[in-house]
Amino acid sequence: MKAGHRDHPNYWAFVLHRVSGVLLALFLPVHFQVLYLAIKKASAFDGFLAWAEMPMVKLAETVLILLLAAHLTGGLRLLALEFLPWRDGQKTIVALTGGISLVIGLVYLLNAA
Amino acid sequence: MSGDTLTVSVWRGDGDVGRYQEFEVPRQESQTVLDVVTYIQRHIDPTLSYRFACRVGVCGSCAMTVNGKPRWTCRTHVSKVAGDGRLEVAPLRNLQVIKDLSVDMTDFFDKWARAEGRFQGAQTRDDDFAQVSPDSPKRRRASAGIECIGCGVCYASCDVVAWNQDYLGPAALNRAWTLVNDVRDIADKQRLKAVAGDAGCHACHSQQGCVERCVKHLNPTQSIAGLKRATALAALKGELE
Numbered sequence: 001m002k003a004g005h006r007d008h009p010n011y012w013a014f015v016l017h018r019v020s021g022v023l024l025a026l027f028l029p030v031h032f033q034v035l036y037l038a039i040k041k042a043s044a045f046d047g048f049l050a051w052a053e054m055p056m057v058k059l060a061e062t063v064l065i066l067l068l069a070a071h072l073t074g075g076l077r078l079l080a081l082e083f084l085p086w087r088d089g090q091k092t093i094v095a096l097t098g099g100i101s102l103v104i105g106l107v108y109l110l111n112a113a
Numbered sequence: 114m115s116g117d118t119l120t121v122s123v124w125r126g127d128g129d130v131g132r133y134q135e136f137e138v139p140r141q142e143s144q145t146v147l148d149v150v151t152y153i154q155r156h157i158d159p160t161l162s163y164r165f166a167c168r169v170g171v172c173g174s175c176a177m178t179v180n181g182k183p184r185w186t187c188r189t190h191v192s193k194v195a196g197d198g199r200l201e202v203a204p205l206r207n208l209q210v211i212k213d214l215s216v217d218m219t220d221f222f223d224k225w226a227r228a229e230g231r232f233q234g235a236q237t238r239d240d241d242f243a244q245v246s247p248d249s250p251k252r253r254r255a256s257a258g259i260e261c262i263g264c265g266v267c268y269a270s271c272d273v274v275a276w277n278q279d280y281l282g283p284a285a286l287n288r289a290w291t292l293v294n295d296v297r298d299i300a301d302k303q304r305l306k307a308v309a310g311d312a313g314c315h316a317c318h319s320q321q322g323c324v325e326r327c328v329k330h331l332n333p334t335q336s337i338a339g340l341k342r343a344t345a346l347a348a349l350k351g352e353l354e
Contacts, residue, residue, distance in 0.1 A: 004181030005206070005270040010321035081319055083342060086335045090321060 013094045017074040020067040027064060058112040066105040073097035119195060121149055123161065124203040127212045133201070134158075146179050146186035146194065150202060150214065163214035170328070173262030176269070177214050178203040183269040185328045205269040221265050221282070228285040228313075229304035234297050243297045255294040258287045258336045260329045267323035267333055279312035283323035283333035286314050290336035293343055305340075305347045314340035 037045040051057060077097050080087075087093070119140050122133040136153050147165055154161040165175040170188040177186050180194050180201050191200065208216035236243065245252050267283035268274055274282050281289075289308050292298050308314050314337045323333040347353050 005183060005322045005326060006272070006320075007182075008322070008325045010319070010325070014318055014320045078319060081334075082338050083345075086332075086338060090324075090334075 009091045009094045013074060013077070013097070016070055017078070020071040020074070023067055024064075024071060058109075062105055062109045062112065065108045066101060069101035069104040070097070073100050119149060119191065119198055119200055121153065121200045121202060123150070123153065123214070124210075125161070125213050126210070128210055131210070131213075133203075140191070140198075144191045146177070146184070146189045146191060146200065146202065147175050149191060149200060150177075150186065161214070162212040171262065173264035176205055176264040176266050176328075178205060178269065183266040183326055185264055185266065188328065205265050207269050207271065207274045208265065216265075218265060221268055221284070222263070224281045224285040225263075225288055227307060228281045228289040229300055229307045230285055230288040230292065232292060232295065232298055233300040235299045236297070245296055249296075251294040251296055254339065255291045258291045258331055258333075261287060261331060262329060264328060266326050266328055270322035270326040272320060272322065273316055273318055277312060277316060280316050281308065281313055283317075283337065286317070286340055287331065287333040287336040290339050293340065302347070302352055305344050306353055308340050309344040309348070309353055314344060317341075 034045075034048060037048055052061070074097055077093055080093075081090070117140055119138045121136045121138050123136060125131055125134045136157055138149050138152050138157075141148070147168065150161070150163050151165075154163065163175070163177070165187060166172040167174075168187045170185055173185070175186045176183060178184075178201075179186065179189060180199075182194075183205055184194070186202075194200065202214065204210045204214050204216045208218065208221060211217050247253075247256075261284055263284060265284070267287075271280075271283055273280050286308060289304055292304060293301055317334070317337045319334055319338070321334045324331075324335075327333065344353065
């Protein structure tokens, strides 16, 4: 049976929020590892910084920023939906959160280049 | 119109065991999906089970899954959903199938009762009519959700219902919200308690499939968001103890 009831922007936003949350949680240990290097192992950290200058790593970082921006704007959207007076045009708000996330990702990429 | 006949796949079976059976149905002008199902039962296979009553979008008994989406079949024109001359008709999702296209609505309506969906007033027939201004905010909020016909389309569109069998669902919570805004009703505290639990309003993920599909263009997500705020406020005041 087709799942036609899921074919709308608010559902896509729900999936994006979930997936970005899981991926960010998976990234956290790596983040802490780098923090550990910065504090405890200066030479290894310098090596990491050099590695992080590679274009592919910059691109991967941009994806990370996109995930972070999508999760942040999506979370703010949900908080507003649940705790502020209702606003019609929820799909427009979903589009806005998507647009803002893309802009944030693009700005990061331009600065990284 | 796309040809003289429609190819219709109809779910046949009871419970989880069944299969799709194909029928050829003559195409007619202004034909609804309910017309198609009725044609099959009256002219091809009288053993086909389905449910309907009013045929005009009032009673809420003919909802089915049409080409993957829950819809009220009596108000769904074939021309709108079967562009390629094919229809797939299945029972509503998230409800136990009795046979073919008929589902058991017991769970659905039991949840209305669990959400304290019954009006409880304090006045008797000897009291005067309650005066409720149509412009008051509470009356407006109640009016926004009150036209529900109980068809179960929102319930079938909701993934949270599919994931959590106890979840009260969009229709029952929408009903609770209309009563929370009914100034004549005196059961708000127990109602907010009833909808504040794990299976209540806070289980909603705001996916808004219910809003997307509601045949009456109601907004259960808005009602549920209202309940989320009301229960949060009640919890802060210690009224949910």
